[in-house]
Amino acid sequence: MPEMRTETMTVNMGPQHPSTHGVLRLVLELDGETIVGAEPTIGFLHTGIEKTTEQKKWQQVIPLVERMDYLGAQSNSLSFCLSVEKLLGLEMPDRVTYIRVLIAELQRLNSHLVWLATHAMEIGAISVMMYAFREREQLLNLNEMLAGFRLFPSYIRVGGLRDDLPRDFKKAVKALLDKMPAAIDNYELMLTKNQVWIKRTKGVAALSKELTLGLGLVGPMARAAGISYDVRKTWPYLKYETFDFTVPTRTAGDVFARYEVKMEEMRQSVKICQQALQRIPPTGEYDCGDTRVVPPPKDRVYTEMEALIQHFLIYSQGFTVPKGEAYVPVEGPRGEHGFYVVSDGGNRPVRVKARAPSFLACQALPFMIKGGLIADVIAAIGSTDVVMGDVDR
């Protein structure tokens, strides 16, 4: 009998692979079906957004940062605006704050729905994708109502919001929110007790509590491993301390625990949205009214000389931001998200650095998949919810 050959095999997974969420390349070393080595290669989507922001005026940065994490666009613009507003020392009126809460939570729902749809589809539950995208479509319609853009509305601006809420917006949101709890029940009905789903996810790609934090993973990944950290609770922004919601936590740290945490987060987001909806007054201001940053209303621009000059200055030269640096974290769909911004007192940033949760999740992939089977790689990538736009920037 000839001697059995036992060398390991190197396999390339990606960058053109439908389950790698874009262009993630994994060089896997396989011993049969078991993974003995993994090396993620990234950078295929690197577009130098951080360098580009240094050429733009502060307000012009917003559409750029929205394109980093393209599934959580308004979470990016929110965290960028909060950092810049910290430097400017701006305080937002309650109405703006609550509208921002509503937008941020709708964005979280939106992002989690895409995660659920793609994650379940990759593991083989294709119907879930159809149902989740049905609701996600309506969330995109809301974005379209808001700003005419479906993925990157750029609605949150430094100094407030782009415009007031459109007519019937609250009604449309309410109609969707009323449907959401039943829709989430429906997704759970298809997955939570599904034996195939459980076998593919329970005990797969688990990370310990210490390793999770050592790798810099926070957000749903950490909460699934037993770290009950949520920026909204620990360092509240946007008056989150006045909202009634809980932070779901699990201790297993595997793919199934991450799934459970995110499903519960969607329910909590719906709850927060409903509270925010009640608190937003029908009419009122939609910016902070600071004339350094916010252009005057159009009727004054057309009738008053000073307003016209102010309008012209803001749109031609932008506004200056006091010298200094700021980092204000928010709880994005993928965990703590924030922008470290540095200003030298000019009208353009000196440095804008995003804390990208997906970047760190990508780094953690080998720790999750080593020793597992090649089929589990798909489940692991899906559970980290990486967005390659956020990884490569």
Added chain:
Amino acid sequence: METPVQSPMDARVLDLVRQAVSADALEPVSAVDMPTAYVPREHLVAVCRTLRDHPELQFAFLVEITAADYHPAEPRFEVVYHLACLGEAFAQPGGAAPPRRLRLKVRVPDNELGELDLPWVHTLTELWIGANWLEREVFDLLGIAFTGHPDLRRILTPDDWTGHPLRKDYPVQVRKDSASWSPMELTVEEFAANVRSARAASSAAARPRED
């Protein structure tokens, strides 16, 4: 008139770190959002170790590592570390420390070059395993070498890229070709031989079997 220091650093944090490391280990500065301090380059690892392990501090969460280029000022670079203590969410067995945030900055001069002929700081990978990629990104985009890093390679740009794009003296909007892709080059003879052998193989496969 001097403006008061905003977001002052907790005196207890200062004391503990200065006791454990050195009297000049932390130099607090004013910042609008969170307590901030400069750390001398030689004390960085010791300061971080104290902040992470001391039961009253427990800054177990390395939020991020980044750097900024202040060209042409000197010292030119500042490497910035954000740390956080998560309180009850992640506590040492003896009990939790209050949740806190902290920013450490290290001044890195451009005129003392270390490894790879680049300005340098010590790596934090021995304290936080997740510092690996964060430091690789800073190395790639700003050209700061992390001494002691186990795997200091480019991460976002191609391996054969020259220059560090986020430096202020790096030009904007230039088109660069990367040598990662190069056309296959064959001589006429190699090409002809290649075609001949392919033809022979295909005709051999097409020949009817003799059974």
